[in-house]
Amino acid sequence: xxxxxxxxxxxxxxxxxxxxxxxxxxxxxxxxxxxxxxxxxxxxxxxxxxxxxxxxxxxxxxxxxxxxxxxxxxxxxxxxxxxxxxxxxxxxxxxxxxxxxxxxxxxxxxxxxxxxxxxxxxxxxxxxxxxxxxxxxxxxxxxxxxxxxxxxxxxxxxxxxxxxxxxxxxxxxxxxxxxxxxxxxxxxxxxxxxxxxxxxxxxxxxxxxxxxxxxxxxxxxxxxxxxxxxxxxxxxxxxxxxxxxxxxxxxxxxxxxxxxxxxxxxxxxxxxxxxxxxxxxxxxxxxxxxxxxxxxxxxxxxxxxxxxxxxx
Amino acid sequence: xxxxxxxxxxxxxxxxxxxxxxxxxxxxxxxxxxxxxxxxxxxxxxxxxxxxxxxxxxxxxxxxxxxxxxxxxxxxxxxxxxxxxxxxxxxxxxxxxxxxxxxxxxxxxxxxxxxxxxxxxxxxxxxxxxxxxxxxxxxxxxxxxxxxxxxxxxxxxxxxxxxxxxxxxxxxxxxxxxxxxxxxxxxxxxxxxxxxxxxxxxxxxxxxxxxxxxxxxxxxxxxxxxxxxxxxxxxxxxxxxxxxxxxxxxxxxxxxxxxxxxxxxxxxxxxxxxxxxxxxxxxxxxxxxxxxxxxxxxxxxxxxxxxxxxxxxxxxxxxxxxxxxxxxxxxxxxxxxxxxxxxxxxxxxxxxxxxxxxxxxxxxxxxxxxxxxxxxxxxxxxxxxxxxxxxxxxxxxxxxxxxxxxxxxxxxxxxxxxxxxxxxxxxxxxxxxxxxxxxxxxxxxxxxxxxxx
Numbered sequence: 001x002x003x004x005x006x007x008x009x010x011x012x013x014x015x016x017x018x019x020x021x022x023x024x025x026x027x028x029x030x031x032x033x034x035x036x037x038x039x040x041x042x043x044x045x046x047x048x049x050x051x052x053x054x055x056x057x058x059x060x061x062x063x064x065x066x067x068x069x070x071x072x073x074x075x076x077x078x079x080x081x082x083x084x085x086x087x088x089x090x091x092x093x094x095x096x097x098x099x100x101x102x103x104x105x106x107x108x109x110x111x112x113x114x115x116x117x118x119x120x121x122x123x124x125x126x127x128x129x130x131x132x133x134x135x136x137x138x139x140x141x142x143x144x145x146x147x148x149x150x151x152x153x154x155x156x157x158x159x160x161x162x163x164x165x166x167x168x169x170x171x172x173x174x175x176x177x178x179x180x181x182x183x184x185x186x187x188x189x190x191x192x193x194x195x196x197x198x199x200x201x202x203x204x205x206x207x208x209x210x211x212x213x214x215x216x217x218x219x220x221x222x223x224x225x226x227x228x229x230x231x232x233x234x235x236x237x238x239x240x241x242x243x244x245x246x247x248x249x250x251x252x253x254x255x256x257x258x259x260x261x262x263x264x265x266x267x268x269x270x271x272x273x274x275x276x277x278x279x280x281x282x283x284x285x286x287x288x289x290x291x292x293x294x295x296x297x298x299x300x301x302x303x304x305x306x307x308x309x310x311x312x
Numbered sequence: 313x314x315x316x317x318x319x320x321x322x323x324x325x326x327x328x329x330x331x332x333x334x335x336x337x338x339x340x341x342x343x344x345x346x347x348x349x350x351x352x353x354x355x356x357x358x359x360x361x362x363x364x365x366x367x368x369x370x371x372x373x374x375x376x377x378x379x380x381x382x383x384x385x386x387x388x389x390x391x392x393x394x395x396x397x398x399x400x401x402x403x404x405x406x407x408x409x410x411x412x413x414x415x416x417x418x419x420x421x422x423x424x425x426x427x428x429x430x431x432x433x434x435x436x437x438x439x440x441x442x443x444x445x446x447x448x449x450x451x452x453x454x455x456x457x458x459x460x461x462x463x464x465x466x467x468x469x470x471x472x473x474x475x476x477x478x479x480x481x482x483x484x485x486x487x488x489x490x491x492x493x494x495x496x497x498x499x500x501x502x503x504x505x506x507x508x509x510x511x512x513x514x515x516x517x518x519x520x521x522x523x524x525x526x527x528x529x530x531x532x533x534x535x536x537x538x539x540x541x542x543x544x545x546x547x548x549x550x551x552x553x554x555x556x557x558x559x560x561x562x563x564x565x566x567x568x569x570x571x572x573x574x575x576x577x578x579x580x581x582x583x584x585x586x587x588x589x590x591x592x593x594x595x596x597x598x599x600x601x602x603x604x605x606x607x608x609x610x611x612x613x614x615x616x617x618x619x620x621x622x623x624x625x626x627x628x629x630x631x632x633x634x635x636x637x638x639x640x641x642x643x644x645x646x647x648x649x650x651x652x653x654x655x656x657x658x659x660x661x662x663x664x665x666x667x668x669x670x671x672x673x674x675x676x677x678x679x680x681x682x683x684x685x686x687x688x689x690x691x692x693x694x695x696x697x698x699x700x701x702x703x704x705x706x707x708x709x710x711x712x713x714x715x716x717x718x719x720x721x722x723x724x725x726x727x728x729x730x731x732x733x734x735x736x737x738x739x740x741x742x743x744x745x746x747x748x749x750x751x752x753x754x755x756x757x758x759x760x761x762x763x764x765x
Contacts, residue, residue, distance in 0.1 A: 056762070058410040058431045077747070144516070144576040145568055145583075171516075171571030172736065259517040260570040260736065261729040276407040278720045279427045280758075 447672030501564020531618025
């Protein structure tokens with residue numbers, strides 16, 4: 001009897017321990033941790049190691065050269081250009097995204113006929129495979145022949161451009177960078193719009209009513225009431241947008257491949273060019289890793305700001 | 313036991329000998345008796361062979377190659393898989409296979425991949441075996457695929473493609489000029505542009521711009537490396553060449569050339585716009601096939617002469633590579649030997665686009681006869697191809713040989729960039745050349761430190 005009672009008590013203890021928050025939480029989270037460690041952590045560690053070596057194509061080891069790759073890149077004008085272009089591209093495209101997504105979200109909150117169709121259409125660029133949509137844009141820009149550009153055709157017929165002097169969207173530095181920024185903004189706007197919509201929906205009606213009673217309308221209401229309430233969730237959209245844009249390679253690769261003369265080269269395309277096409281794996285890893293501390297800083301900064309801005 | 317049935321020693325030996333001979337003969341003939349003659353040519357081969365190649369610019373070549381590869385597989389008891397991809401994807405595909413250390417047994421590219429010298433087998437046995445029956449491996453192929461420093465054939469070339477200047481006879485005679493020198497091209501360019509037919513030499517980060525501008529530099533006496541593979545970009549001559557091309561752009565081209573891909577100059581010609589491009593004969597074969605109204609007016613000539621002479625490059629260098637990690641190396645080697653021996657067929661099926669790389673496979677006089685018999689107008693326009701192939705076609709890296717540093721200069725498009733930033737007024741020619749020279753030196757120093765140059 002005593003033995004059975006003791007066993008029963010032990011089982012109860014084990015069950016209690018298994019159901020305990022510490023044990024159960026660890027157990028449930030561990031597959032995800034293992035998954036991330038294997039698929040993100042290990043390649044990241046390997047990339048860090050490679051960046052300190054002179055590893056070449058086909059080899060995942062090399063001679064240890066310390067900060068040699070980083071020094072070489074910092075002296076390379078193409079790399080410095082790529083760093084600047086990455087910043088420029090990310091900052092401008094995300095500024096466009098915030099403004100457009102904000103306007104679209106507010107517009108889509110109103111009730112009108114065809115709202116669901118419009119929401120669906122706005123989401124399409126996000127849902128479509130990026131390689132296909134960028135190839136579509138490549139054709140829209142004329143695929144290397146400005147006279148064949150659909151965009152130029154429209155501009156000419158709207159009398160915004162002369163037929164004898166059409167814009168070479170992908171062949172001159174400014175136009176090429178502008179074209180890439182436009183596509184990056186176009187593909188990120190739907191995601192940001194959805195996040196903004198969720199943010200606006202989460203504002204309680206009472207707050208709106210109280211603001212109306214206090215006489216806050218229009219821009220004032222937006223600035224003092226809606227914006228502070230939306231800011232934390234809007235920052236999440238911006239954070240994702242920054243990371244998606246800064247780490248994206250497909251758009252610049254398909255549209256310009258870094259050209260003309262490296263004027264649209266960004267860190268991802270340059271890392272690919274050096275690390276994969278030219279076979280300097282160690283150097284390519286060093287270029288790719290330049291983004292890591294920068295993006296980590298941006299992320300931490302934004303999360304801290306979001307926490308401060310959180311309205312409870 | 314009767315006397316007659318008894319055998320003496322001599323008779324026994326005789327009968328035993330005859331019996332042994334009969335059994336031996338029957339044994340040796342058994343496989344034929346039961347299975348017929350040997351079915352497979354390469355009895356030692358079996359299993360699979362996977363290969364990847366491009367989609368040929370002349371479709372009739374692929375129409376010949378794919379069944380040929382299949383028939384080769386059937387004759388050798390090998391399951392052959394042929395994959396075709398767009399030419400612009402070959403470099404990244406090769407990089408991916410090397411990174412993964414897995415992929416096709418045979419990899420074809422349009423330029424020698426010296427960068428992967430350590431990832432491929434030595435192809436010497438293939439070159440030696442083919443040379444035994446097909447004559448010497450041509451100097452252009454040797455310089456493109458052999459590293460004297462590493463003492464290794466890092467690829468084997470089955471073909472090279474001459475790179476003539478393709479020009480519209482009707483338009484050029486209309487302005488009273490001919491593109492036999494670069495000076496004449498510069499003089500005629502504004503007149504041609506004025507009548508709506510600009511020059512079409514690219515300055516973009518792509519293969520055709522690379523080839524045209526490398527060759528253009530050589531016509532001005534500017535070489536990226538010397539005969540010993542040391543970087544040797546002469547500042548004065550290079551600045552002269554870059555300024556000259558910027559002038560051609562300003563007076564006779566349109567900004568299109570900065571955003572071209574390898575097919576763009578062809579399309580520019582097919583659209584009836586371009587008056588001159590540097591390209592292989594696919595640029596004349598397509599208009600012929602499509603019966604474009606100006607196809608009879610398309611002439612091909614050797615590259616225009618510059619101050620240093622008339623020095624052209626191959627337009628493409630067909631190079632096969634067997635990876636060290638290939639699963640079926642013996643099959644791949646035999647396939648290449650047989651393919652190279654079939655070089656004459658390949659040249660004919662490509663409509664004289666591919667030129668073989670072994671001297672006796674399809675000797676120049678024979679190719680000339682075929683070219684002269686080509687029915688397209690103007691009569692005999694393709695006969696000049698053999699002269700271009702023999703006299704004016706050089707390897708990338710001429711007067712030196714292909715090596716990993718040259719491959720990196722080529723694949724990072726430093727030369728089109730050097731020209732483009734001057735043509736667009738971003739830098740002066742002196743600044744652009746100095747910048748490129750520094751980049752080239754850095755690349756060479758890196759590969760030299762690795763002992764590969």
